[in-house]
Amino acid sequence: MAQAVVRDIDKNDPGRGLDLRKLGMWTFLGSEVFFFGALVVTHLSMRGVVAPSSSKANLDVTGVRNLFGDNVLTSILAFILLTSSLTMVLALDGVKTNNQKRFRFWLGATIACGVIFLGGQVYEFYHIVHEGVTIKNMMFGSTFFFVTGFHGTHVAVGVVWLVSLLVSAIRHPERYNAGNYMAVELGGLYWHFVDLVWVLIFTVIYLI
Amino acid sequence: MATDVSTLHHAPAKQRRGWLEWITTVDHKKIGIMYAVTAFLFFVIGGLEALLIRLQLGTPQNALLTPEAYNQVFTMHGTTMVFMAIMPINAGFMNYFVPLMIGAGDMAYPRMNAMSYWLLLFGGIVMYSSFVFGGGAPDAGWFAYAPLTSTTYSVTRGMDYWVLGLQLLGVSSLAGSVNIIVTIIRLRAPGMRFNRMPLFVWMSFVTSFLLIFALPSITVGITLLFFDRNFGTNFFLPAAGGDPLLWQHLFWFFGHPEVYIMILPAFGVVSEMLPVFSRKPIFGYEFVAYSGVAIGVLGFTVWAHHMFATNLGVIADTFFAAASMLISVPTGVKIFNWLATLWRGELRFKTPMLFSLGFIAMFVIGGISGVSLAAAPFDLQVTDSYFVVAHFHYVLFGGAVFALFGAAYYWFPKITGKMMSERIGKWHFWILLLGFNLTFFPQHMLGLQGMPRRVWTYQQNQGWDFYNLLSTIGSFCIAFATLVFIVNFIISLRKGAPAGNDPWDAATLEWATTSPPPAHNFDVEYIVHSRRPLWDNKYSGEGRGMTINYDFHPHLPPPSYAPIIFSFGLFVLAYGMLNLASAPLIGIPIILVALAIAFVGMNRWVGEIAQDPVL
Numbered sequence: 003m004a005q006a007v008v009r010d011i012d013k014n015d016p017g018r019g020l021d022l023r024k025l026g027m028w029t030f031l032g033s034e035v036f037f038f039g040a041l042v043v044t045h046l047s048m049r050g051v052v053a054p055s056s057s058k059a060n061l062d063v064t065g066v067r068n069l070f071g072d073n074v075l076t077s078i079l080a081f082i083l084l085t086s087s088l089t090m091v092l093a094l095d096g097v098k099t100n101n102q103k104r105f106r107f108w109l110g111a112t113i114a115c116g117v118i119f120l121g122g123q124v125y126e127f128y129h130i131v132h133e134g135v136t137i138k139n140m141m142f143g144s145t146f147f148f149v150t151g152f153h154g155t156h157v158a159v160g161v162v163w164l165v166s167l168l169v170s171a172i173r174h175p176e177r178y179n180a181g182n183y184m185a186v187e188l189g190g191l192y193w194h195f196v197d198l199v200w201v202l203i204f205t206v207i208y209l210i
Numbered sequence: 211m212a213t214d215v216s217t218l219h220h221a222p223a224k225q226r227r228g229w230l231e232w233i234t235t236v237d238h239k240k241i242g243i244m245y246a247v248t249a250f251l252f253f254v255i256g257g258l259e260a261l262l263i264r265l266q267l268g269t270p271q272n273a274l275l276t277p278e279a280y281n282q283v284f285t286m287h288g289t290t291m292v293f294m295a296i297m298p299i300n301a302g303f304m305n306y307f308v309p310l311m312i313g314a315g316d317m318a319y320p321r322m323n324a325m326s327y328w329l330l331l332f333g334g335i336v337m338y339s340s341f342v343f344g345g346g347a348p349d350a351g352w353f354a355y356a357p358l359t360s361t362t363y364s365v366t367r368g369m370d371y372w373v374l375g376l377q378l379l380g381v382s383s384l385a386g387s388v389n390i391i392v393t394i395i396r397l398r399a400p401g402m403r404f405n406r407m408p409l410f411v412w413m414s415f416v417t418s419f420l421l422i423f424a425l426p427s428i429t430v431g432i433t434l435l436f437f438d439r440n441f442g443t444n445f446f447l448p449a450a451g452g453d454p455l456l457w458q459h460l461f462w463f464f465g466h467p468e469v470y471i472m473i474l475p476a477f478g479v480v481s482e483m484l485p486v487f488s489r490k491p492i493f494g495y496e497f498v499a500y501s502g503v504a505i506g507v508l509g510f511t512v513w514a515h516h517m518f519a520t521n522l523g524v525i526a527d528t529f530f531a532a533a534s535m536l537i538s539v540p541t542g543v544k545i546f547n548w549l550a551t552l553w554r555g556e557l558r559f560k561t562p563m564l565f566s567l568g569f570i571a572m573f574v575i576g577g578i579s580g581v582s583l584a585a586a587p588f589d590l591q592v593t594d595s596y597f598v599v600a601h602f603h604y605v606l607f608g609g610a611v612f613a614l615f616g617a618a619y620y621w622f623p624k625i626t627g628k629m630m631s632e633r634i635g636k637w638h639f640w641i642l643l644l645g646f647n648l649t650f651f652p653q654h655m656l657g658l659q660g661m662p663r664r665v666w667t668y669q670q671n672q673g674w675d676f677y678n679l680l681s682t683i684g685s686f687c688i689a690f691a692t693l694v695f696i697v698n699f700i701i702s703l704r705k706g707a708p709a710g711n712d713p714w715d716a717a718t719l720e721w722a723t724t725s726p727p728p729a730h731n732f733d734v735e736y737i738v739h740s741r742r743p744l745w746d747n748k749y750s751g752e753g754r755g756m757t758i759n760y761d762f763h764p765h766l767p768p769p770s771y772a773p774i775i776f777s778f779g780l781f782v783l784a785y786g787m788l789n790l791a792s793a794p795l796i797g798i799p800i801i802l803v804a805l806a807i808a809f810v811g812m813n814r815w816v817g818e819i820a821q822d823p824v825l
Contacts (some may be wrong), residue, residue: 018398037426040426048445129793
């Protein structure tokens with residue numbers, strides 16, 4: 003009888019039915035929103051500063067921005083990163099429908115997108131440093147490397163996470179399945195968040 | 211009740227013995243005890259630093275401490291009390307009692323809970339190791355205003371240790387808060403609706419949200435600072451175009467919610483103790499709960515009242531002054547609810563009750579000086595003076611510390627199964643109350659007479675000598691009171707009278723189980739029907755407060771080495787980061803070793819989750 007009472011109560015108390023791990027992930031991502039918020043605010047408030055002692059004192063924001071060209075490279079990278087959110091959804095759909103092959107294929111595709119994005123970012127950093135803008139010598143460089151660097155670190159953590167999922171899925175073929183996909187969904191949540199943040203950073207740093 | 215059925219179910223968990231039992235534990239109660247004991251040790255260390263400050267300032271032109279040493283001591287006093295004493299004592303009580311009060315078997319993520327504790331300990335060690343390895347402790351104040359923190363003005367490595375210590379403490383708090391939030395949403399006993407939760411649980415819930423939203427701001431701030439000091443950036447250095455005010459905004463966007471992070475759990479414990487010792491339900495439960503939420507929300511809109519002196523402009527000053535005064539409304543609501551709880555109650559002046567009443571009185575004094583400081587013109591007159599020091603000690607010591615001592619007396623019987631001595635406890639309270647007021651009340655006068663804070667000494671015959679001497683004498687009374695508490699603690703632990711399940715005749719679920727509770731907390735599942743399950747069962751009729759589900763199988767995760775290994779990896783990582791810029795040939799290998807240790811811990815952790823899917 004007590005069991006029936008508990009079941010009744012649970013019906014009226016949605017909190018008790020939520021998945022434990024997913025709830026934790028959402029809470030953590032809530033905190034991350036404020037983390038990137040603080041980063042972006044820092045960038046917005048400091049980007050216009052031309053340091054008196056800077057070796058590139060004659061280079062203002064527009065001057066630095068010209069280094070990005072027409073943002074072709076970054077736009078392609080942004081497109082790739084956003085696409086990876088789609089492939090992640092497909093990977094999760096694969097595991098939910100017990101289609102292991104589809105799951106692994108799209109998970110691999112997501113990882114590939116992430117790696118390409120990181121490679122592009124490294125290339126871009128190299129290019130900008132080569133043009134003489136470093137994290138030290140002007141404020142735009144400082145905030146640029148700081149904000150994009152932290153985002154890149156998040157992408158890198160995501161790639162490691164997804165790789166560990168893929169390795170685990172290959173070593174234990176039936177570990178993730180239609181009845182047990184929470185680990186994949188959690189990795190996906192994080193991955194979507196990192197993609198979404200890039201939309202904000204791309205807009206703030208490269209477009210406006 | 212609980213003892214009748216204690217033989218029914220016992221979760222067979224293989225336990226390790228001795229010290230291994232403690233370092234591998236994932237039991238929220240053991241972790242809570244470790245939190246509280248560690249935090250109390252830091253409280254004593256921070257208190258000794260306070261005594262040094264007061265000895266130095268006791269007489270004019272004193273030369274006990276050099277100016278450099280004084281800077282280190284007052285910086286470490288503030289940092290220790292905020293991050294390593296009050297916050298973790300709160301975390302300790304939350305850890306121990308939130309699951310018990312909502313009728314849960316453990317926290318949502320037991321292993322992550324252990325990690326939170328180890329990161330607290332390691333973060334504190336990193337911070338204090340600066341005395342030995344850093345050439346000196348942090349010396350730019352707990353607020354770390356730029357450009358004092360620059361390598362020009364803070365020449366030792368102290369501030370780098372401060373940053374890395376805080377990073378570990380930040381991860382600890384973030385993980386701890388996520389844990390509390392998920393535990394409260396997800397692990398409440400059946401029928402323990404949100405509007406039936408004990409108010410301490412409510413305040414823990416609000417505090418945890420404040421932490422997850424406030425911590426990122428200081429995390430960004432101290433990371434920028436670390437780059438400034440180590441990698442040649444100029445974020446906060448005005449000479450190179452940086453902006454010291456950016457630091458203040460990032461710091462106080464965290465720092466002001468932090469004030470509520472320290473005080474809201476104190477509000478929570480007082481809201482538990484007052485009804486029990488007034489023999490009445492709390493007056494206006496909803497108002498006490500929701501005013502806590504209101505304080506939490508408003509707490510994010512007032513940070514710049516710490517920055518009135520930085521010339522933000524009239525509009526900004528007006529907004530932040532008005533928002534700050536607005537907070538006194540929900541705070542006042544709580545105070546009137548507490549007073550109304552006492553009204554016509556059958557008051558029992560046990561030690562926890564004395565501390566609760568002391569808390570209300572002292573907090574109101576601090577609240578009134580706080581409202582006056584919210585008025586920008588007044589603030590400009592007394593900013594950076596001892597008036598401010600007096601104000602925040604009245605809210606944080608008179609408020610939080612009094613409430614937490616009360617909580618220690620209130621919950622000691624549950625944790626140890628023994629009562630604390632009432633006689634020594636009352637001595638403790640009265641000496642503390644006297645010493646506290648003797649120390650901090652004269653500081654109002656000092657501030658109004660213009661004595662600036664953060665100075666290492668002062669000239670005589672400015673009218674400051676007498677009040678400073680009083681304050682110093684008072685600080686030794688506080689130290690003596692703390693000694694009395696320690697003596698009481700040790701004596702009671704050895705010879706205290708047996709407590710039984712429910713020595714105070716209290717209303718909430720933690721008193722339904724044995725003292726100390728078994729590893730799995732409850733032998734049965736309670737189905738909750740009211741806000742005061744124990745009282746309603748006892749005084750309104752069996753089954754009115756709660757009923758029992760005997761078909762209940764508690765599940766506990768086994769002990770684990772993973773949390774301490776992973777945390778140790780992050781601990782080593784901090785030392786690697788410290789050497790990364792100055793000595794990369796040492797720093798990089800240390801970082802690699804640290805990452806390897808963290809990986810071993812993480813790998814173990816993931817393996818254990820695969821066996822037993824609780825984080």
